[in-house]
Amino acid sequence: MSVREEFDRWATEGRDKGMEERHWNTAKEALARMPVEAGDVVLDLGCGSGYAGRALRETYDAGAVYGLDGSPAMARNAASYTADDRVGYVVGEFGSLPFADEAVDHVWSMEAFYYATDPEETLAEVARILRPGGTFYCAVNFYEENHHSHGWEENVSIDMTRWSHREYREAFRAAGLSVAEQGTIPDREVEVPPASAFPADGWESREAMVERYREFGTLLTVGVAP
Numbered sequence: 001m002s003v004r005e006e007f008d009r010w011a012t013e014g015r016d017k018g019m020e021e022r023h024w025n026t027a028k029e030a031l032a033r034m035p036v037e038a039g040d041v042v043l044d045l046g047c048g049s050g051y052a053g054r055a056l057r058e059t060y061d062a063g064a065v066y067g068l069d070g071s072p073a074m075a076r077n078a079a080s081y082t083a084d085d086r087v088g089y090v091v092g093e094f095g096s097l098p099f100a101d102e103a104v105d106h107v108w109s110m111e112a113f114y115y116a117t118d119p120e121e122t123l124a125e126v127a128r129i130l131r132p133g134g135t136f137y138c139a140v141n142f143y144e145e146n147h148h149s150h151g152w153e154e155n156v157s158i159d160m161t162r163w164s165h166r167e168y169r170e171a172f173r174a175a176g177l178s179v180a181e182q183g184t185i186p187d188r189e190v191e192v193p194p195a196s197a198f199p200a201d202g203w204e205s206r207e208a209m210v211e212r213y214r215e216f217g218t219l220l221t222v223g224v225a226p
């Protein structure tokens with residue numbers, strides 16, 4: 001199944017909003033660290049419901065925010081959630097970004113990068129469109145050290161790239177981005193039921209759920225264009 005088919009289905013089932021809710025707890029911490037200034041142009045790669053771009057517009061007064069997604073239904077849903085004419089949603093592919101060289105100040109991506117057909121090509125594209133000193137904030141919950149995420153590929157029909165912390169750093173550097181920061185952001189807000197409630201919701205034990213959310217959380221890698 002293609003990205004378009006898979007995520008169009010998710011969007012029409014309303015799962016774009018479900019993802020937003022699940023991702024917001026850690027996404028908001030990473031978004032708050034972005035050095036976006038008033039007037040900056042920001043791209044949200046694999047925007048889903050588009051919540052991140054709208055938050056950046058509201059909190060930093062970004063000049064223009066674009067959400068790019070390979071699923072037309074996702075982009076349509078995202079556009080329907082805002083009347084802000086400085087926020088736009090486009091259908092596109094990670095491997096061929098519809099932006100001129102050095103046209104974008106900052107790129108954001110949450111839980112999307114690892115779906116790239118060719119992640120090195122996507123990083124090269126990000127490096128190409130970033131202006132000197134621009135940043136790429138890349139956040140993922142699916143990564144090698146997070147063993148709780150290893151089975152996720154079975155639920156999705158698209159190939160996924162499961163890199164470790166080190167592999168993210170190496171790939172960023174190979175694309176010409178310096179790694180300014182890397183680390184995990186724990187989700188301290190997700191509700192963890194008492195031990196007596198387990199097994200529940202796909203979790204065998206409370207300890208496993210605590211490890212997944214409170215200890216592993218979201219891996220954030222920040223790249224800076226030279």
Ligand SMILES: C[S@@+](CC[C@H](N)C(=O)[O-])C[C@H]1O[C@@H](n2cnc3c(N)ncnc32)[C@H](O)[C@@H]1O
Nearest residue numbers: 007019046047048069070071093094110112115
């Ligand atoms: C798991 S969702 C995450 C959405 C949103 N960033 C969030 O935090 O909720 C991944 C999104 O990336 C998009 N996507 C995946 N692979 C893509 C590709 N190669 N090119 C463009 N978009 C892609 C999907 O259509 C989907 O909307």
